[in-house]
Amino acid sequence: MQVYLVGGAVRDELLGRPVSDRDWVVVGATPQKMLAQGFTQVGKDFPVFLHPKTREEYALARTERKAGKGYTGFVCDASPEVTLEQDLLRRDLTINAIAKSASGSIIDPYHGQDDIRHKWLRHVSDAFIEDPLRVFRVARFAARFAHLGFNIAPETLNLMQSMASSGELKDLSAERVWQETRRSLMESSPQVYFSVLAEANAWQNWFSELPQHDGLRSQYLKLAAEQQMCEEQRIALLCCNLSPDKAMAWCRRLKVPNSAAAMAKLASRFSSGWHTLPSFNAKTMLTLFNDCDAWRKEARFFSLLAVWQIVAESHNVDGHTLKAIVGNIHKALTAAKKIDIAAILSTGVQGPAIKQAIEHARLEAIENILGN
Numbered sequence: 001m002q003v004y005l006v007g008g009a010v011r012d013e014l015l016g017r018p019v020s021d022r023d024w025v026v027v028g029a030t031p032q033k034m035l036a037q038g039f040t041q042v043g044k045d046f047p048v049f050l051h052p053k054t055r056e057e058y059a060l061a062r063t064e065r066k067a068g069k070g071y072t073g074f075v076c077d078a079s080p081e082v083t084l085e086q087d088l089l090r091r092d093l094t095i096n097a098i099a100k101s102a103s104g105s106i107i108d109p110y111h112g113q114d115d116i117r118h119k120w121l122r123h124v125s126d127a128f129i130e131d132p133l134r135v136f137r138v139a140r141f142a143a144r145f146a147h148l149g150f151n152i153a154p155e156t157l158n159l160m161q162s163m164a165s166s167g168e169l170k171d172l173s174a175e176r177v178w179q180e181t182r183r184s185l186m187e188s189s190p191q192v193y194f195s196v197l198a199e200a201n202a203w204q205n206w207f208s209e210l211p212q213h214d215g216l217r218s219q220y221l222k223l224a225a226e227q228q229m230c231e232e233q234r235i236a237l238l239c240c241n242l243s244p245d246k247a248m249a250w251c252r253r254l255k256v257p258n259s260a261a262a263m264a265k266l267a268s269r270f271s272s273g274w275h276t277l278p279s280f281n282a283k284t285m286l287t288l289f290n291d292c293d294a295w296r297k298e299a300r301f302f303s304l305l306a307v308w309q310i311v312a313e314s315h316n317v318d319g320h321t322l323k324a325i326v327g328n329i330h331k332a333l334t335a336a337k338k339i340d341i342a343a344i345l346s347t348g349v350q351g352p353a354i355k356q357a358i359e360h361a362r363l364e365a366i367e368n369i370l371g372n
C-alpha cells in the first residue's frame, strides 16, 4: 500500500503557509489491513482511520457518487483498486487536490500547482456540484487567500451560480453553513466571503436579513480583521447595521451561539448612535451601562465599545474626539462600579428604593467624571 499527504497540508506547504492538520490518503489497502497495523477506524460513512501514534487521519482512497439528497446521500467505493487520481478527482478545488508521496514527490494530475502560481480557485471536475457546501467553502477560501491575489475561476463561479439557482443550498444544515461562515469571519478578508456569496446568487436562503451589497459592512469587517478582533466582535459588526429584530432572526437562522447573538443584538441596538459623534450625558451613559449590563459583563461591554469605535471610524467621526469619549466611558464605568453599596444599605433603605439609591449613586459618580 502507498501513503500520500493530501489536501490542505500540501496546499499550505506550497503556499509557504504554516501547516496545521495533516490528512493522508492510503491507496491499495483494506480496512482489515489498516486495523492489523494498529490504526483505529473513525469514519462512519467512509473508511477513515487514526494513526496509532500521531492520531492523524488516514483515509482509504475513494470515489464518491451522489445518490440522494443531503449530506449523507453518497455511494462510496473505497476498494483497493481505487487510484490516487480517482481520489483527487472527487475533491473540490485543484489547489486542494495535490498529493505528496513519502519520498517527497508531488502528484498533481489536475494542475493545482499552476493554479497556485496563477492564483486561481478552480473546481477539479463536475463532481464539485455533488456537495453544495462547496459554494460556501470556495467563498471561505476566497476570503482566506484574497490578500495573496487569488480569484475564483469564471467557470467555477458559473458552477456555483447554477448550484445556487437550483435551490439545493437550502437543504444544507444551519450548522454546516454556520461553521463555514464563522471560519470565514476569522479569515484575513472576511468581507470577501459575503461578496462572493452575493455574486454566486447564494444569498437568499441563508442571508436574506442582510443587505447583499453593503459597503459599510465590508469596511467594518476589513477593520475588524486588521484589528484582529475576536469572533463575537466580528459577528456583532456583521449584524450592527440591521434592526435588532433582523439581527436576531439571522442569528436564529444560522444557529449562532446565544452569547454571540446577544452581543450582536446589543451592537445593532446602539450602533446608529455612533454614526455621528456620540454625545453622552451622565444619564444616557448610565442607560448604556444598564442596558449592556456593563456591571456584570464588563469584558463584553468593552468588546462592544471597540465594535462601536469601528462603526464611528467608518462614518468618519473625528478620531481625536472619539478617543476622548471612549476614555470618558472607561473612567465613568470604573467610577460607577466603585460606589459604596454597603453604605447605601446601611442607611436603612428598603425594597425598590435600594435600586433607586444605587442608580442615583452611580449617576452621581458618572456626573463627577464628566464634570471634570
Ligand SMILES: Nc1ccn([C@@H]2O[C@H](COP(=O)(O)OP(=O)(O)OP(=O)(O)O)[C@@H](O)[C@H]2O)c(=O)n1
Pocket (backbone or CB within 6 Å): 006, 007, 008, 009, 021, 023, 090, 091, 092, 093, 096, 097, 131, 133, 134, 137
Ligand atoms: N466539501 C469538501 C470538503 C473537503 N474536501 C477535500 O478534503 C480536504 C480536507 O478538507 P478540510 O480539512 O475540510 O479542508 P482543508 O483543505 O484542509 O482546509 P482548512 O485549511 O480550511 O482545514 C480538502 O483539501 C479537499 O481536498 C472536498 O473536496 N470537499
